[in-house]
Amino acid sequence: MKISGIEIDRFGVWRNFSQQLRPNGLNVFYGPNEAGKTTLLRFIRGVLYGYHPDDGPAVRRTSKSSPKSGLLHVLHRDLDYEIRRVSRGEDAGLLTVSGAAAGDSSARLLSDFVAGTDEKLFESVFAVGLPELQEFATLTEDEVARHLYGMTLGPQGQLLMDLPRRMDGELERLWPKDGHRGKLGEMADRHRDLTHQSQGLRPQRDRYRALIRQRRELDQRITSLRRKHTELQKQLRGHQFLEKVHAPWSRVRDQKRELAGIPDLRSFPTDGLSRLARLEADRDATIAARDELLTEIKLINKNLQVQRPSDSIRRFAGSIRALQEQRAQWDDVRQRKHALELQAAEYDRELHRQVTEIGRGWTTNRLETIVDTPEAHGRFFVAAREYQSVRSKTKRRQRWYKKLSTSCRDRELALRTELMHLGVEAPTLLEPLNLAKERLTQLTELGQLQLQAAELRQRSLTIDDHLERMQDRLGLPDWVWLVLAFFVIAGIGLFAAGLSAGISTGWLVGLIYMVLAVTAGGTTWALKLEFEAEIQRQVAELREQRNSQDNRRHEIENRIVELVQTHGLWDPTVEHAAPIDATDGKWVALSAERLAHLELAQREYQRILDTRQRLSHMRGRLQYQQRELGASRRTWCETLKSLGYDETIDINAAFAQWQQVTAARELRRRGQEARREVRGLQEDWERYRMRVEDLGRRMRVEGLDYSQPFVALDQWDGELRAWITSRQEYRRLLKDRKARRAEADDVQRRVDVFQQQVAALLQQANATDRSDLERKLQLYQRRQAIELGLQQATRDLEAITQTEPELALVEEDLTRFRAQDNTEHIRRLTREAADAEQQLQEQFEQLGTVKQELKTLAADRSSSRIRFEQSQAHEQLHDAWTNWYATAASAESVDLVGAMFEQANQPEMLAAAMPFVERLTCQKYRRLWTQLGRRQLFVDDDTSAPRPAEQLSGGTREQLFLAIRLAMVKAFAKHGVELPMVLDDVTVNFDVERSQAAVDTLMEFVKDGQQVLVFTSHIHFAEMFQKRGIEPIWLPARNKVTGLPEDRLAG
Amino acid sequence: MMAMRLLHAASVQLDVPLRGVGTVPRDLLDLVSAATLTAWDRIVDAAVTHDVDALLLTGDTFDAEDGSLAADVALRQGCEKLAEREIAVFVVPGPRDPLSAWQEIPFLPDNVTVFDSEADAPVELTDRGKTKWVILPVSAGTDPAPPELDKLRLPKKTGTDHRAVTVGMLWEADGAAVTGAMASSTRLASLDMLLCSDRAGSSSRTVSEAQIRRQGSPQGMTPFETGARGATLIEVDTNRKISTRLLPLAPIRRERLTARLEGVRHRDDLCDQMLAKLEELPVFPGEELRLVEWIFEGASPSWKRLDLDEAALEAIADSLTELTDQPGKLRSLHRAAPLWQDAVDDSQMNELWRDYLGIFERQPTMDAAELRRLATELRPQQAVPDGVWERWLQHVSPQEVARRARGFGRRWFAGA
CATH class of the missing domain: 1.10.287 (Helix Hairpins)
Structure with missing residues (x-):
């Protein structure tokens, strides 16, 4: 947007002011002080962004703001617009934009004109007066600072900013500046403590080695004492051994001497006398037993004479046993026959009863005449089924007919009643129906x-x-x-x-x-x-x-x-x-109701007529069915008669009779079978009885009743048993006698043996008789005693010598042995051994102490831990020191890296401002830069010495800031923010040279079409522009009292 | 055929603290502080289990300057245990455990033989009158003897060879440097095998066709001693063929693993990658604790994308520890390698990083005077007395400071 004209109705000191401007390039306004230059700047700002309450007239400033009104002619994208803003005083003013297309809002257009900038940015960058130029703070406002300092630090910049602080922190932590210990001090203390502890452990190893040596010496001393002790013990044992051995050795010697004087009775039986007595006693007892046995044998012979059995019944024993064995079987047969006879009688009685129940005229013979074949049964069932079927069908039809007829009668009655209620007596219902319909129609109409x-x-x-x-x-x-x-x-x-x-x-x-x-x-x-x-x-x-x-x-x-x-x-x-x-509607309803009833009655009447017709058909069919029933009945009766049964039309009765007849026939059959079986059993029984009778005849037994064969058999069986018993007894006696005889022979042989043994004993003892034997026994016993004593003494001696296997018996020593002297030797040696033992004990105790201390030292691993910790502390201390020095050494390098980075990463804006700085300062300052992360400007002079902006002279600083603003305006323009730049007396502190430089700079600045409005109160400055072909706009001075221009510029 | 086995261990460094462990939880302090002692106990047990003929220790068995009691005790108890099993122990001193230190140890068991010098007489190990092994110390001055040369010239014999096996233990005490005096002293030696520590340089090894076995410490002492650590079991079969096998014995396993940031979109994906790498690690018998140091590789955009810095890396390591540590079973401790530690390829650096390195290289050379200047300038209020200054300086190496300062570039600029 560029301003092509200003028209002020009322603003500040201006009234009805109008001025055309050059949209491109410089517009220089000259006016003395209080001419209203700044007011013009405020007016431009106010029109674009809204009046301020304190934008009132400079002369009169009351608590209440005065109205403001004016417009700007602007050129935006090659189109002319008028931006008018009127305010009554306190408000920002009512905005109107003329020249806009239909549908464009003034506010949106204005925003487009100013490219979305806000008043703060405009004041900081585009509309600059001396105060703004002098205040450094304006360059640190967020929006401006963002554009000016531009760069986000980025991670590298942030790192370079943080590093010195971190490094200082690290250095401080390790070795503080204020003289406190720090980490290094702590580590050094710890290392020193651990070193001290470790050094304190060093004597432990020496002590250990000393103990090793001491242990060695003790071992050697103990070995020597042990040797001495062993020797003393050995001598002591020798003397003690002599003392023990001497007594048994003497005994042995004396007994050997006595034994030599007794003759050798080696073969003498030591128990001869007792044996002799025993042998004689046994012999006598044996002879007595032999005599007893002979007496028993005689007695047995007598019994045998008495017990000889008779063999007459023995011949028939087999037959008797055979018949006896079959007895149980034949007993069963007899019982079964009896049971069958009873059963047959029962069957006959039952048969008679059932025949009577069947009916009059039924006899057993008649049962024979019944045809009882499967074919006859089939005919019976078929005939019954057919007859039953026809009968059922007939009855069913009769039932239907009756039911239907009753229903039709009831309905007729009901219909008549209904018609009576309706008052209809006509034979048909057609006429009443028509009348009712007509009535209804009439009522409706x-x-x-x-x-x-x-x-x-x-x-x-x-x-x-x-x-x-x-x-x-x-x-x-x-x-x-x-x-x-x-x-x-x-x-x-x-x-x-x-x-x-x-x-x-x-x-x-x-x-x-x-x-x-x-x-x-x-x-x-x-x-x-x-x-x-x-x-x-x-x-x-x-x-x-x-x-x-x-x-x-x-x-x-x-x-x-x-x-x-x-x-x-x-x-x-x-x-x-x-x-x-x-x-x-009441009458209509009644009429309609009547009509409905009549129609219903008509329908019912028709149904009744249909039913009557059906009943007529049913009657015909029923008659036909009756005829069929009669024929079926006849066929049924004929079938019954042919099979032999009573004629009856009751099928159930016929079935019952059939069942009874069948059951009766079955009973008759069973009775006949039972009787047949009885006859068979009877024949078998007779055969058995004949056999028993035949046997009795062969045995020539008289007086037995063979009609009861079992009785005869029992008697014969008893006789047979008796014979067997007596025979067994005879055999036992024979056996017994034989055994007795064998035993008597044996006893006799034993008597002979005893006799022989007595003789041998006397021969062995070399005695003639008992008395001679006694005498020789005494001598033998004496010898035995001496030998026993000698053995004992020899054993004692051996036992003692075995306790000291290393010692040997020397005859000479034993012969020369003196008890008293020996005792003395023993005493002395004991004393010496005790001394040696005591010394050994002491050495062992010392050795134990040394070993214990060695064990304690060996078990103590704390030194390893301390030395490890000392080594770690040393490593950490070394590491910390190295870290400190390395950090210190690298800090300077890091600073230099930061400087390099800083140098290479300056905001573009500053680079863009540099040419202006050079021009405005007449090449005195060559470089404009800022520090990392800080909103502080530095300039390098021609000696490359950096100087912060705060330290520059006021004029130079103004030039610096002006240059920056010029660069920012250029930068904004590149990004599509085209606004006129307004400079309000910004060169007041420039010297002539620099003022000229400023003129040159501005002339250069506007070459690409940027509009700049320069307000100045210095005539020479205005003339500089004039000389360069830019005719200034001369603003009149104002009356100091009235505030009115002395040369009024109107319209 | 009698079994012939030896066990070779080197740089046992009894009771020498592990380095570069970082912060250790209290419940693991004992395990970590006693790691070398545990490894030694396991060496002794392995010698007993495999019924070796001898245990050979080539240098740095302990650190004499430490004066550690636990080292003394462990050494003595281990040797006594081996003595009970009639297993010989042969020792050559090393730089940390010179001969004098060994001689100060009183009354070592009779099965321990400490060679006094590289000229000490060989020791024969026999079994039922037959010599199995000949153990002798050798040094850089040991020349191949004519029999050795003959052995080199003659074709190898086939079939069963019952000659004793000659094993040389490299004498590295007193610096193990080759001097003119040592070079002039010759020894006759025919070696089948030469044992030394992995520290031995090529100049300290004798010229020989013998199989050379370099053995590292049984427990990784620094973060760079990774993987399986232990002792070597040397076995000789009937054909006199020598085979070796490493027995993993270290209770603490150290690893350095690399996590690549390229293609990782989220920190959880990074954790998954790290866990997958852990799962690929083979399990060594006896390992009780894994100390894993993680190196993160990736270009600056990757660091930036994942918003990684030292604190984030430590947090990742801590969460990995939480996921993998199993109290009562295999423990794990993870830490992120300091960002300044590892060299980075130039292609992974961003512009700031390169600028920083470039500027740093142009700074004055880092030396003690420069260190003093830094301290004086940054802490002018605190005058440091000279004695104290020198004491402090012993903890600091100017070269290390410079290296770390260079490495700081990664710490600060990797994610920029």
Whole structure:
């Protein structure tokens, strides 16, 4: 957007100001102080973004803002627009944009003109006065700063910003500046402590080695003492051994001497005497037993003579046993026969009873005549089934017929009753039906006509009411008259006022008032006339309508009368003749109901006729069925007769008889079988009895009843048993005698043996007799005693020598042994051994202590842990120190990296501003830059020394900031934000050279069409532009009191 | 055929603290502080289990300057245990455990033989009158003897060879440098195998066709000693073929793993990658704790995308520790390698980083005077007395400071 003209109606000190501008390039305004230059700037800003309350006139500043009004002519995308804003004082002003297409809103257009920028940005960048130029803070506002400083740090920039802080933090943590210990100090302390502990453990190893040596010495000393102790023990044992051995050795020697004086009785039996006595006793006992046995044998011989059995019954033993064995079987046969006889008798009785039950004329013989074949049974069943079927069918048809006939009769009766209720006596129902229908039709018509007449009557009444109301309304309503009166009065008043105004003030005003009055009066009259005509028209219409309705109603009423008289539609409930009121539907309903009943009766009558016809057909079929039943019955009876049964039409009775006959025949058959079996058994029994009798005859037994064969058998069996028993006894006696004899021989042999043994014993003892034997026994015993003593002494001696296997018996020592001397030696040696043992004990205790301490030292692994921790502490300390130095060493490099990064990543805006800086400062400053992450500007002078912007002189700083703004305006323009730049006395602090440089810079700046409005109060500055072909706009000075321009510029 | 086995360990460094461990939870302090002792116990147990003929220790078995009691105790108890099983122990001193230190140890068990010098007489190990092994110390001055040369010239024999196996233990005490005096002293030696520590340079090894076995410490002492650590079991079969096998014995396993940031979109993906790498690690028997140091590689955009800095890396390492640590079972501790530690390819640097390095290289050379200047300028209020200054300086190496300062470029600028 470019401003092509300014028109101010009222703004600040400006009144009715109008000025055309060059849309492209420079527009220089010169005006002395208080000419209103800044006001013009504010006006432009206010039109574009809204007036401020304090944009009031500079002269009078009251608490209440004064109205503001003006417009800007703008050129936007080759189209002209007018932006007008009018404000009454406090508000931002009402915006209107002229030249816009239909449908475009002013606000949207304006936003488009300013490319979406806000007032703050405009003030910071585009409309700049000296204060804005001088204030550094304006360049740090968010929007401006974002464009100016531009860069987001990015991760690399952020890293380079954070690193120095982190490194400082690391250095501080390890080795603080303030002299506190820090991590390094703590680590050093810990390392020192652990080293001290570790060094304190060093003597432990020396102690260990010393203990090893000590243990070795103790081991050697103990070995020596052990050797000495062993030697003493050995000597002591020797003497003790002598002492123990001497006594048994002496005993052995003496007993050997005595044994040599006794003769050798090696073979003498030591128990000869006792043996001799025993042998003699045994011999005598044996002889006694032999004698007893001989006596028993004699007794047995006597019994045998008595027990000899008879063999007569022995010959028949087999037959008797055979018959006896069969006894059980034949006993069963006899019992079975008896049972069968009883059963046969039972069958006969039952048969007789059943035959009697079958019926009169039934006998057992008749049962024989019954045909009892499967074929006969088949005929019986078939005939029964056929007969049963025909009978069932006939009965069923009879039942149906009866049921249907009853139903038809009932319905006839009901129909007659119904017709009586309806009052119908005609033979058929057709005529009553027709009458009912006609009646219904008539009533319906009557009702409709009555309703229509009533309706028409009602309408007429309504119209009458309406006409009455209309009559009332022929005049205007009161309120209308009031309004009309008001208008008239007002009109008169206005007319008078108009005249007065025409005279006193302006004729036009008076004329207007009079016209108003006339208008009011005329309007009132016209309304009245219109309203009354309308009413009249409506009344006429209503009257005509009512007349037509009345005519129609008369016609309908005449028709009603005709209908009633023709068809007699009089109301029977009232005494005088009045037509039926068919409008409420009651009579119609009654008529319709009657009609319905008659129709139902008609249908029922028709159904009854149909039923009668059916009954007639059924009767015919029933007769035919009866004939069939008779034929079937005859066939059935013939079948019964042919089979031998009684004739009967009762099938169940025939079946029952059939079952009885069958059961009776079965009984008869069973009875016959039983008797047959009895005969068989009887024959078998007889055979058995004959055998028993035959045996008795062979045995020549007399006096037995063979009709009871078992009795004979029992007797013979007893005799046989007795014979067997006596025979067994005889055999046992024989056996017994034989055994006794064998035993007696044996006893005799034993007696002989005993005799021989006695002789051998005496021979062995070399004795002649008993007394000689006794004598030799005494000598033998004495020798035995001596030998025993010698053995014991020898054993004692051996036992003692075995306790000391290393020691040997020396005869000479034993011979020279003196007890007293030996005891003395023993005492001395014991004493010496005890001393050696005590010394050993002490050495062992010392060794134990040393070993315990060695064990304790060996088990203690705490030194390993301490040394490990010391090593770790050393590593950590070394690592921490190295880290500290490495961090310190690299900090400088990191700073340099940051500087390089900074140098290579400056905002574009600053780079773009640099040419302007160079020009404006006449090449004194070559570089404009900012630090990483900070909103602070630096310039490098021609010696490349960096200087922060705050440290520059005021003028130079203004130039710097101006250059930045010029660059920003260019940058905005590249991005489509085209706004005029307004510079309000920004060069006041520039010297001549730099002012010229500013002119050159601005001339260069506007070459591409950028519009710049330069306000200046310095004539020389304006003349510089003038010399360059830019004619300034000369603004007049203002009266200091009135604030009015002394050379007023109007229109 | 009698079994022939030896166990070789080197740089046992009994009770020497592990370096570069970082912060250790209290419940792991004992495990970490006793790691070398545990490794030694396991060496002794391995010698017993495999019924070796001898245990050979080539240098730095302990650190004499530490004066550690626990080292003394462990050494003695281990040797006594081996003595009970009649397993010999042969020792050559090293730079940390010189001969004098060994001689100060009183009454080592009789099965321990400490060679006094590289000229010490060989020791024969026999079994039922037959010599199985000949153990002798050798040094840089040991020349191949004529029999050695003959052995080199003659074709190898096939079939069963019952000659004793000659094993040389490299003498590296007193610096193990080759001096003229040592070079002039010759020894006759025919070696089948030469044992030394992994510290031995080529100049300290004798010229020989013998199989050379370089053995590292059984427990990784620094973050760079990674993977399986332990002792070597040397076995000789009937054909006199020598085979070696590393027995992993270290209770603490150290690893340095690399996590690549390229293609990783989220920190959770990074964690998954790291966990996958952990799962690929083989399990070594006996490992109780894994100390894993993570190196993160990637160009600056990757660092920036994942918003990684030292704190974030430590947080990732801590969360990995939380995920993988199993109290009562295999423990794990993860830490991120300091960003300044590893060299970075120039292609991974961003512009700021390169600028920083370029500027830093143009700074004055880092030395003690420069360090003092920095301290004085940054902490002018605190005058440092000279004695204290020197004491402090012993903790600091100017070269290390410079290296780390260079490395700081990554710490600060990798994510820019």
